[in-house]
Amino acid sequence: MILVYTHKITPRIRYIFKHILTRTLLIPVNFTSKVEEFVAHNGPKMSYTKTPLANEFFVKSNDLLFEQGVNDLEISMQKWDNVPCFFVTGPKSAIPFDIFAASFYLITRYEEYLPHVKDAHGRFTAQESLAYKKGFLEKPVIDIWAYKLLAALQEKFPDYQYQKREYQYISTIDIDNAYAYKYKSLVRSVGGFFNDLFRFRILNVWNRFAVVFNIKKDPFNTFDKILRIKKDYKIRTVFFFLIGDYTTFDTNVSASKSKYRLLIKEMVDYARVGLHPSYFSMDNATILKKEKERLEEITNMPATRSRQHYLRFSLPETYQNLIDLEITEDYSMGYASTVGFRASTCTPFYFYDIDFEIQTPLKVFPFALMDTTLNDYMKLTPKQSLGRIRDLKNQVKAVNGTFITLFHNESLSDYLRWKGWKRLYESMIKIAIS
Structure with a gap:
């Protein structure tokens, strides 16, 4: 002491x-x-x-x-x-x-x-x-x-007995779109079909048709692969499910669809599951509460983890709303546009509310990188991305911190904008645990 x-x-x-x-x-x-x-x-x-x-x-x-x-x-x-x-x-x-x-x-x-x-x-x-x-x-x-x-x-103080902490890795997966084409409403499926047709996306038209009529597997259904990697490498994995009502920014399968609910229940058996509060929940406690209750009704257990969709949060209001709903872990602390450490630490920490000058019970898990940041914002190739991932992991390992990554089920699909990216997730895991 x-x-x-x-x-x-x-x-x-x-x-x-x-x-x-x-x-x-x-x-x-x-x-x-x-x-x-x-x-x-x-x-x-x-x-x-x-x-x-x-x-x-x-x-x-x-x-x-x-x-x-x-x-x-x-x-x-x-x-x-x-x-x-x-x-x-x-x-x-x-x-x-x-x-x-x-x-x-x-x-x-x-x-x-x-x-x-x-x-x-x-x-x-x-x-x-x-x-x-x-x-x-x-x-x-x-x-x-x-x-x-x-x-x-x-x-x-050379005589004092100092302890050393262990490096840790946590893989987090956001489920913004559980499926590319499956289980969408008739209106959305028909609308998407004509939209692709109008834009001459012939390959998309064929894929949509093949998936809807069970000729092919839905490209975004990569859950078996993620669970296999989790099991093979024995890594801690947390899934965040978007179950908000449909908006321009929230385009997941409806949470009322039995197949989607079944997927969430299945994931609970194999990994940790959290809430992915929808786009407009950032400053709306009513939406947040409704979505938390919806997830709890599906999983039959308290929802204690969350990560904001689009990483939209405003301090201290969003965190105060999460605390009021007894969310104890938040994984939103990071930037969309670039990799790095938003709070300048790779150690999970308790949120300190400057408005009330108190340490709150909300534990913040800061992530170091996101797949869409590497691909969409930084325009890196998968090979360049691995270099950045290795650099960030080495920074965390040097201080025995917690290395947290954010991927989406879509980026393992090798489909559309994720062409050529399907092996990156597993390659990253190998780097993270080496």
């Missing part, structure tokens, strides 16, 4: 010290604001204030963790042995910047509470983020800082 002295113990301090020391470095932490208690403590100790008390491990504090609400902060970047950092401290500090304030700023998505330009889907964009602008989006800097802090602590 490490004892931390600070002149004022705030919820922000408790939150970020526990994240870095306990959840990342596996070091239990206690706090005191009494100097005599701190001086009497014999084990490892650290002071987090403006001036050191004696010769303890001292980190000079920035004001951020003693404030409330959000302010427009002046941020100037520095380097700590080639690692970008900010909130620089003075020469007396054991490390050259306030790791706790900087980590709090990034992990709480402080900048997403400030005024910003949204994209066409109402999302905070990667290009607006400090990590993108300063070139560290593809590095989990909070974890890198934590391990550098650990090295400094080991030097100061």
Whole structure:
């Protein structure tokens, strides 16, 4: 256990010290604001204030963790042995910047509470983020800082028994369209048929006909393959099912179709299943509640995991709605337009609500990359994609973090825009677990 002295113990301090020391470095932490208690403590100790008390491990504090609400902060970047950092401290500090304030700023998505330009889907964009602008989006800097802090602590307290965490991998699959042609309503099937015909997509017309009349298997029905890979490589897999009502952005098979319900029930037997809240659920708690109840009615179990469709979420409102509905895990933390670490960490963390200044029970699982990002946004080939995947995995493995990927059942289909991509998923799994 490490004892931390600070002149004022705030919820922000408790939150970020526990994240870095306990959840990342596996070091239990206690706090005191009494100097005599701190001086009497014999084990490892650290002071987090403006001036050191004696010769303890001292980190000079920035004001951020003693404030409330959000302010427009002046941020100037520095380097700590080639690692970008900010909130620089003075020469007396054991490390050259306030790791706790900087980590709090990034992990709480402080900048997403400030005024910003949204994209066409109402999302905070990667290009607006400090990590993108300063070139560290593809590095989990909070974890890198934590391990550098650990090295400094080991030097100061060599007799303390430090534990080491294990690298983990989680594969997540979004089911936006369980089937390309099967089990769609008559109106949608006929409309799609004439649309393809009108645009001279003759191959699509034939495929649609062949699938609907059971001559061929539906191209998006890749679930057997995903489950086979899960079993062969013994990987943790989570499926997120879109079961919202039909809209321009939500085009899945209707949740009232027995075959689709059966598919969801089947997946529950083999893997973890979560909710994929529909496009308009971002700021609509009623839609979210209806879809959660719909999934629970299909699976006969509480829905506790979710990932927003189109990665549409707004802080803190969307997360507050999820918390109200007793969702305990969210997997939306990432960008659509580029790969990397939106919250600058590859360690699952509890959402800190700056509106209420509390750590919430919602655990956020940040993902590092998505198949549609690689193909549609970054225009990479499958081979180029594997290179980026390997780089990101190596970043996570270096800090024993949790590497989370986001794929869709469609990208294993080798169909339409996914031509040539069907082997990428399994190749990625091999990289992820090597």
